[in-house]
Amino acid sequence: TELKNIRNFSIVAHIDHGKSTLADRLIQMTGTVAERDMKAQMLDAMDIERERGITIKANSVRIEYPAKDGETYILNLIDTPGHVDFAYEVSRSMQAVEGSLLVVDASQGVEAQTLANVYQAIDAGHEIVPVLNKVDLPAAEPERVKENIEDVIGIDASEAIPISAKTGLGIPEVLEAIVQKLPAPTGDRNAPLKAMLVDSWYDPYLGVVVMIRVMDGVIKKGDRIKMMQTGAVYGVDKLAVLKPKMVDIPELGPGEIGIWTGSIKQVRDTRVGDTITHEKKGTDKPLPGFKPAQPVVFCGLFPVDANDFEDLRDAIEKLALNDASFSYEMETSAALGFGFRMGFLGLLHLEVVRDRLEREYDLDLITTAPSVVFKIHLRDGEVRDLHNPADMPDLTLVEHIEEPRIKATIMVPDEYLGDVLKLCQDRRGVQLNLTYAGTRAMVEYDLPLAEVVFDFYDRLKSVTKGYASFDYQMLEYREDNLVKMSILVNEEPVDALSIMVHRDRAEARGRVMCEKLKDLIPRHMFKIPVQAAIGGRVIARETIAAMRKDVTAKCYGGDATRKRKLLDKQKAGKKKMRQFGKVEIPQEAFINALKMD
Numbered sequence: 001t002e003l004k005n006i007r008n009f010s011i012v013a014h015i016d017h018g019k020s021t022l023a024d025r026l027i028q029m030t031g032t033v034a035e036r037d038m039k040a041q042m043l044d045a046m047d048i049e050r051e052r053g054i055t056i057k058a059n060s061v062r063i064e065y066p067a068k069d070g071e072t073y074i075l076n077l078i079d080t081p082g083h084v085d086f087a088y089e090v091s092r093s094m095q096a097v098e099g100s101l102l103v104v105d106a107s108q109g110v111e112a113q114t115l116a117n118v119y120q121a122i123d124a125g126h127e128i129v130p131v132l133n134k135v136d137l138p139a140a141e142p143e144r145v146k147e148n149i150e151d152v153i154g155i156d157a158s159e160a161i162p163i164s165a166k167t168g169l170g171i172p173e174v175l176e177a178i179v180q181k182l183p184a185p186t187g188d189r190n191a192p193l194k195a196m197l198v199d200s201w202y203d204p205y206l207g208v209v210v211m212i213r214v215m216d217g218v219i220k221k222g223d224r225i226k227m228m229q230t231g232a233v234y235g236v237d238k239l240a241v242l243k244p245k246m247v248d249i250p251e252l253g254p255g256e257i258g259i260w261t262g263s264i265k266q267v268r269d270t271r272v273g274d275t276i277t278h279e280k281k282g283t284d285k286p287l288p289g290f291k292p293a294q295p296v297v298f299c300g301l302f303p304v305d306a307n308d309f310e311d312l313r314d315a316i317e318k319l320a321l322n323d324a325s326f327s328y329e330m331e332t333s334a335a336l337g338f339g340f341r342m343g344f345l346g347l348l349h350l351e352v353v354r355d356r357l358e359r360e361y362d363l364d365l366i367t368t369a370p371s372v373v374f375k376i377h378l379r380d381g382e383v384r385d386l387h388n389p390a391d392m393p394d395l396t397l398v399e400h401i402e403e404p405r406i407k408a409t410i411m412v413p414d415e416y417l418g419d420v421l422k423l424c425q426d427r428r429g430v431q432l433n434l435t436y437a438g439t440r441a442m443v444e445y446d447l448p449l450a451e452v453v454f455d456f457y458d459r460l461k462s463v464t465k466g467y468a469s470f471d472y473q474m475l476e477y478r479e480d481n482l483v484k485m486s487i488l489v490n491e492e493p494v495d496a497l498s499i500m501v502h503r504d505r506a507e508a509r510g511r512v513m514c515e516k517l518k519d520l521i522p523r524h525m526f527k528i529p530v531q532a533a534i535g536g537r538v539i540a541r542e543t544i545a546a547m548r549k550d551v552t553a554k555c556y557g558g559d560a561t562r563k564r565k566l567l568d569k570q571k572a573g574k575k576k577m578r579q580f581g582k583v584e585i586p587q588e589a590f591i592n593a594l595k596m597d
């Protein structure tokens with residue numbers, strides 16, 4: 001295809017503003033998929049994504065569009081992940097296209113995520129076509145939202161296209177705008193091959209499928225190609241475009257987007273952002289900006305039933321085939337036995353992976369407190385990355401501790417602003433900026449990531465009744481007065497409950513944790529002290545009173561079925577318990593003890 005007849009674009013939108021619905025419409029109206037094959041929301045492949053209403057893995061589709069000027073154009077849509085945890089993947093996808101549709105719900109306005117992603121698009125040098133979706137809704141206010149886009153994002157929205165992805169209104173105008181307003185890609189067919197790895201996923205029949213955008217040169221079926229970051233060499237067994245079904249193609253030239261396979265075993269062998277070239281006569285200049293995936297949130301995952309450890313290992317290895325962005329290594333905990341220390345791109349990523357392990361592999365898991373990576377500066381000059389509070393070195397060896405800080409952007413209707421400021425302040429935040437666009441406030445905070453990984457999203461949602469939107473980016477590592485707090489149950493430290501905390505907040509956190517554990521741990525036949533301690537010093541304490549009677553005693557021995565039922569109930573309740581010395585701690589205690597409400 002000639003460059004002038006190609007348009008590559010992504011869709012930037014806040015969750016629920018209609019990105020998937022619009023993509024489906026574009027596919028449908030250009031006849032890319034026959035009506036009867038049209039599944040609702042085709043681009044969101046995985047069930048979990050659908051249930052949670054988020055797009056995790058980038059996907060793409062190639063559309064053929066006969067434009068009003070009489071020419072037929074190839075439109076390549078790259079579907080980018082919508083969530084903040086995947087900011088790096090978004091930035092790479094943006095580098096692979098020349099323009100973006102900015103979709104804003106005309107009944108809502110610009111949200112924090114829209115903002116973060118549109119800035120990425122602007123950074124990538126995109127031409128941006130604003131689209132106002134959901135104008136069929138009575139609550140739609142396209143004129144107000146146009147102003148909102150201009151105020152908040154600072155781009156011209158006077159020609160924003162009013163559409164309804166639901167009814168199809170305005171879709172032909174969107175297709176024309178893509179052709180007329182977005183630039184064609186550039187590239188040199190005769191230069192050495194240079195293509196960007198945009199995404200990859202595991203297909204049970206084909207093995208690893210790699211999506212690329214060709215910058216220069218031509219890739220053909222049968223070529224020997226090299227991944228410049230890893231140095232690995234593969235043969236191109238299959239070359240195809242996604243319509244969105246795979247359709248084989250003999251070659252891909254500059255400006256084109258497609259997929260190839262080449263007996264790659266695991267997704268881990270492919271790196272988003274890597275440059276692909278020919279093994280022989282390839283380029284020696286990789287594309288700039290490559291970064292390896294860096295997990296920022298860590299937690300331990302343990303099977304509730306120690307016998308399930310091998311199953312957990314299998315499940316994690318299978319999942320890892322398809323998701324290269326989490327890390328895992330075996331961990332042993334005195335309290336929880338054998339499990340894994342896992343690293344994730346963010347909290348949502350953690351939840352998604354944990355959910356998939358539990359649901360798809362039918363495992364009962366204990367998740368320990370999410371933790372960030374602290375930098376421990378030792379007196380002897382060594383700097384250690386601390387992924388697990390349990391590995392904290394002896395305090396006498398420690399010179400100082402640094403923690404990651406983030407810049408959070410929160411957009412919220414002004415009636416909730418006070419609560420949001422208080423929440424950020426409570427989490428050791430430093431306000432950077434506060435501006436208004438109409439009745440919505442936009443506030444920026446410098447916050448410790450460690451304070452955000454517990455239950456910040458949940459708290460933010462609840463104090464704003466769901467009206468706030470949130471996004472963040474990493475700022476830097478900074479020193480603070482941080483200590484490790486341990487929890488002792490019946491005088492025994494429970495390593496899975498230890499956390500890193502700011503010294504000034506340790507007493508308060510310790511008290512809350514002890515109080516919660518007092519409620520979460522059932523009574524036993526003996527008294528159980530629950531204590532929080534720093535070093536050897538106890539800073540908070542609660543006591544769980546002893547239980548007096550056997551629960552079956554009140555059945556008077558007479559009614560056997562009732563007694564059986566009661567015992568069964570007790571047994572079921574026990575299923576999710578773990579034994580610590582003489583004490584049984586229920587699974588949910590490990591997460592609930594850490595919530596800060």
Ligand code: GTP
Nearest residue numbers: 015016017018019020021053054082134164165166
């Ligand atoms: P993520 O995949 O979570 O990022 O969401 P999304 O932005 O892709 O939104 P999606 O297309 O899933 O749409 C969100 C909801 O809005 C769905 O219930 C759609 O049916 C609805 N919706 C999308 N477009 C329109 C529209 O034009 N009008 C109306 N009334 N509803 C729409």
